Amino acid sequence: MIANSRCIACNLSKKEQKIQKYSDEKKKKAFIQKVTGILYKYGDKESTPMLDKRIQDIYNEYYEEETDYKALKHKYNQYMLEREDEIRERLKETKNIEDYIKYVCVGNYIDFGVTGNIDDQMLENLLNKVNDLNISKQEVKYLEEELKDAKTLLYITDNCGEIVLDKIFIEELKKRYKNLEIIVMVRGGLAINDATIEDAEEVGLTKIVSVISNGAAITGTVKEQLSKEARKYLDSADVIIAKGMGNFESMFEEGINPYYLFLCKCELFTTRFGVQLFDPIFCKEERLEIKNK
Numbered sequence: 352m353i354a355n356s357r358c359i360a361c362n363l364s365k366k367e368q369k370i371q372k373y374s375d376e377k378k379k380k381a382f383i384q385k386v387t388g389i390l391y392k393y394g395d396k397e398s399t400p401m402l403d404k405r406i407q408d409i410y411n412e413y414y415e416e417e418t419d420y421k422a423l424k425h426k427y428n429q430y431m432l433e434r435e436d437e438i439r440e441r442l443k444e445t446k447n448i449e450d451y452i453k454y455v456c457v458g459n460y461i462d463f464g465v466t467g468n469i470d471d472q473m474l475e476n477l478l479n480k481v482n483d484l485n486i487s488k489q490e491v492k493y494l495e496e497e498l499k500d501a502k503t504l505l506y507i508t509d510n511c512g513e514i515v516l517d518k519i520f521i522e523e524l525k526k527r528y529k530n531l532e533i534i535v536m537v538r539g540g541l542a543i544n545d546a547t548i549e550d551a552e553e554v555g556l557t558k559i560v561s562v563i564s565n566g567a568a569i570t571g572t573v574k575e576q577l578s579k580e581a582r583k584y585l586d587s588a589d590v591i592i593a594k595g596m597g598n599f600e601s602m603f604e605e606g607i608n609p610y611y612l613f614l615c616k617c618e619l620f621t622t623r624f625g626v627q628l629f630d631p632i633f634c635k636e637e638r639l640e641i642k643n644k
Contacts, residue, residue, distance in 0.1 A: 352603040352644060357619050358399040359390055362406060370414065382413045398601040400571025403464070404542070420463070424544050427461050427469070427512030428553050434478065435515055442519070448527075449491045451520040452612065453484045456631035458513025459595055459614045464543040464570055477629065486633040493635065494610060497590050498528050505588035507536045507565075507572055509595025509613070514546045517594065518556045525559070533560050534584050540568025545597070571601030596620060608636045619643065 366386060370379050389405050397405075410416070442450055457477045461469055498504065506521060508514050514537075521533055535556060538545040551562045566578025572593065577585065585591070591609035593602055599611050612633050615621045621628055623641045 354399040385409050400569050400597045400601045401573050404569045424511035431512045431515035453481045455516045455520050457481050458516040461510045461512040465616045501589035503588045504533045505591045507593045508546045511544050511546050511550045515554045535562045536565050539564040539566040542568045542570045571597035573601050610635045
């Protein structure tokens with residue numbers, strides 16, 4: 352999906368706010384000019400995650416990244432691991448995959464790229480009110496029917512922390528669909544707080560399922576940037592689940608047709624889907640209706 356004008360404006364505004372504290376006006380102006388040049392050149396050709404990557408590369412030329420995303424990722428991996436037993440207990444008696452999907456939706460709140468900061472109390476509230484979320488029961492049935500006949504599922508993750516909930520969901524899928532081969536795809540390098548192989552290892556995901564890198568440090572899944580291995584799995588999987596807004600923005604209308612699963616965390620996404628802030632979306636692309644691309 353080509354980047355929306357509001358995404359472009361938001362990205363530029365965030366970068367300008369990020370450099371306000373610096374005193375070298377000449378350097379700041381040069382940085383902004385270079386960024387606007389990238390936006391002019393690629394803004395009507397590429398997705399938001401790809402533009403984010405290009406702009407971050409420019410930022411790294413001019414400034415050092417002050418946010419320690421590795422430390423933040425460790426913090427939220429541990430945050431969710433500490434709650435894993437409690438969440439498993441809540442799910443112990445359920446026979447409905449819908450409940451697992453609700454939890455993985457809530458986990459998608461842990462996103463520093465969109466929100467900038469995570470409100471731990473907000474996350475706790477979302478976890479405690481997970482049963483109040485509404486997702487399409489019919490869409491769950493569609494997924495279940497597809498998985499019965501599928502041989503391979505490619506599960507594309509998004510953020511740190513939430514991959515603990517992905518792990519719980521994947522374990523349940525393995526129990527229900529014993530002949531289903533599940534491959535998990537993570538980011539190929541540090542991209543804000545998105546999950547990588549290191550995060551998958553930290554939360555124990557690599558112990559239960561095959562985990563591969565997509566070969567790209569981008570907050571999405573851009574086909575042209577994927578490794579040969581990642582592209583092979585993307586092209587051959589019978590069913591694909593893609594977590595997060597970044598995967599939606601980079602995969603929509605690319606001929607992939609995955610099930611998207613995320614929380615709407617910004618005004619553009621609430622407008623696109625006609626929902627409230629932090630409402631979940633779970634739907635296969637072919638059945639999605641959006642208002643503003």
